[in-house]
Amino acid sequence: MALGAVLLVGVVALAVVLTHARGSATATTPTITVPGGRVAIANVTLSANTRKGRSAISLQLANGSAGQIALTSVSSSVATSSMLHFDTNMCQGNSAMIHLNEIDVTPNHVQVLGYRNQGAMLAGLRQTLTPGQHVEVTVTWRDARGARQSQTVAALVVKPPANLHLGSSGMPGMPGM
Numbered sequence: 001m002a003l004g005a006v007l008l009v010g011v012v013a014l015a016v017v018l019t020h021a022r023g024s025a026t027a028t029t030p031t032i033t034v035p036g037g038r039v040a041i042a043n044v045t046l047s048a049n050t051r052k053g054r055s056a057i058s059l060q061l062a063n064g065s066a067g068q069i070a071l072t073s074v075s076s077s078v079a080t081s082s083m084l085h086f087d088t089n090m091c092q093g094n095s096a097m098i099h100l101n102e103i104d105v106t107p108n109h110v111q112v113l114g115y116r117n118q119g120a121m122l123a124g125l126r127q128t129l130t131p132g133q134h135v136e137v138t139v140t141w142r143d144a145r146g147a148r149q150s151q152t153v154a155a156l157v158v159k160p161p162a163n164l165h166l167g168s169s170g171m172p173g174m175p176g177m
Contacts, residue, residue: 037065041139044153046076046122047160049129055079056164057120057137057155059113063105067144070102071111076137076155080124087119102142115161133157 044059063069075082084100103118105111113119129135135157140150 039063039065039069039141039143039149039151041151041153044137044139044155045158046129046135046137046155047164048131048157049125050160050164053123053125055122055125055129055157056115056160057082057113057122058115059120059137059139059153059155060110061105061113061139061141062110063107065144066107068107069105069144069149070142071105071139072102072142072148073140074113074120074137075140076122076135078126078129078135079122080126082120082122084113084118084120086117105141115164129157131157131159 040062042060042062044057046058047056049055057074059074061071071084073082073084083097084103085097086100087097100118103111103113111118133156134154136152137155138150138152140148143149
């Protein structure tokens with residue numbers, strides 16, 4: 001188990017370094033450790049409101065369990081809908097989001113959701129999100145046995161990065177888009 005924990009910390013550190021190199025996380029992102037074979041969620045942020053009432057979600061989900069899990073949603077009561085997606089770069093001025101039903105996370109792996117590649121967003125915001133505010137976000141996954149698990153965490157609202165583009169004219173199946 002000690003080797004597994006060391007490997008997980010190494011994977012988290014590598015994920016943080018790679019994320020910083022691509023510019024999709026802040027310089028203050030700490031690493032996360034998952035003791036005892038659990039799932040851990042850390043470094044959760046929401047972008048402040050865009051003019052279209054949407055917010056990008058950034059987080060790290062570490063799977064310290066022995067089996068593969070499937071991230072199925074990231075949601076909040078401050079929004080009418082949410083979506084997991086793939087977009088090569090949400091800050092390039094356009095968007096090519098592909099809806100994802102779930103994101104598989106292998107054992108001893110850290111899945112980073114951010115502004116590039118896999119991500120999540122909220123739409124139909126019911127309130128203004130301002131930098132410095134904390135908002136509850138619920139992360140839901142299916143464990144290796146197929147049981148639904150969830151954890152509610154506090155997300156820090158941050159200033160959106162320059163050129164953040166959260167979808168084009170609309171996304172079928174995501175109310176509020």
